[in-house]
Amino acid sequence: MPEARDRRVVPADVAAIYTRRRASVLFGSDIYNDSTGSGSTRFGGSGTLLVARDIGVRNENTPLSGANRRGSRRRVSTTRRSALPSWYPRTPLREITAVVRAIERRRTRFGENEGQQSGNLFHTDQHLPNPSVPASGAQLEHNPSVISPNQVSVKLRTPSGCKVPKIMLDIATPTAEESVLTPQKQLLNSIDTVEKVVKEELLKLKRTPSAKKAERDKRVRTLLSMR
């Protein structure tokens, strides 16, 4: 029988096929009716969520939108707008009050005077890295008023665990020129320097063979869970 001429050739939408197949697999398991288990953490923080099967029952995990809410499974962009920058090491329930406030101030400052800011960055670079016992000896104090603008000591721990080097920074007393900077600006500068050092350390760690192996394992697990 000859093929119908009016038949359109539609390129196979691989993503849609995968989605439908996965939806049928997951719908079969009631547990994942409203939200996947550990999937939310695996897939980079975005909640992978299904609309509940019950008719008339809305899924409270989907944000409001005009687009279709019925039936189809969609990857909801519950992108986590974390208060912390991506490079900052995460530790459960650690006090981050001062960091969050400093970052917020920095954001508002960038809004106010962009050109001025870039000139002031990395003024205190010369004194890095200079490990010495900080006055507080602990992590960044939660109370910003406690931090003197002259000495900011930061003890950072990367999340990967045991053999992590502790980075101690002691930003020395500012020179006469820098004393013109307000305490807030000095704190912002110190955050920039901390960011730079932490990024360097993270890069170093990433290059180690154990880190590469861990990353490979993680990718394998992700792929296996997709099956």
Add this chain to the structure above:
Amino acid sequence: MREEEAVAFKNISKKHHRRQMPKREVRVLDAPHIVNDYYTNILDWGKNNTLAVALGSEMYLWNANNRNVSKLFEANGNDRPASVAWSENTKFIAVGFLHSKLQLWDAETSKPIRDLEGHSKRVAAIAWNGQMLTSGSHDKSIINHDVRAGRNVICQVKGHRAEICGLKWSRRGNMLSSGGNENHIYVWDSSKMSSSSYLHCFKEHCAAVKALAWCPYDSDVLASGGGTEDKCIKLWNVCGLEWNRHHKEILSGHGFSTSTQQNQLCLWRYPSMTKVGGLDRHASRILHLSQSPDGLTVVSAGADETLRFWDVFGPPINDTPQISNLDNLLSLKISPIR
């Protein structure tokens, strides 16, 4: 005597005058991997001033007195906690899991005591009433457990037509309120709970009811907040409600919304329900609320992976009995001129 009255009266009016909505939180804690799921209740501040919070598959305890952090456990495999509740005597922590498990942990030894059977799906809402633990599940049933008995199930009640999102016992323990994903609220009498006998069924909400809170000054008043589509009681997408014990107010935590209340904490005066103020510091939706044992601080857990602490309920009105005496005296309209 007159002088004391005058001083006390001045102090009260000063306190009322000085009370202001805080502009920002007093503390922020990092909460990496906190699950961004409406159908969980993974934050509880126990009467021993220790906060229990589940971050991903791990359960952590944060002592508010000395700020110690300790990990209670990590769930196996793909499982994770979906609800947590301190017992009233703070000896036990009850944890409901995604894969239908309900576990009792000993808070002092940090060891699991027992599993409580009965549910077949996610246990996202639990509430204590003395020695009795009540759990609500995605399997649409509510179970009362006797945690001391070998056969833990006292009774199993099926009233809701969808998952139980919120459970709260009244202060006296005589009434249980339950909110479901089908937008209904049931109020049960503790002495006769069965699938067919409930005290009330409220259907006015237009979305899932997770936030339930009994009023501390009016024992028959229950505050409830519905999910995203809800337009009732002027509370949009409420994930948590906390009554202020010290002043007649209620605090609501919000999530997805088209209104200005998105991601906000809103303080409302009771019973007028006029808005006192809003706290707009969370970068994404608020998931849970809990308050400190002294009733002065509220903690909010957000999808922005932070726990924020707000001194929003204070300052407390001290020496309440004396004040009520003073009120009585003043109401007698004692003239300063004798």
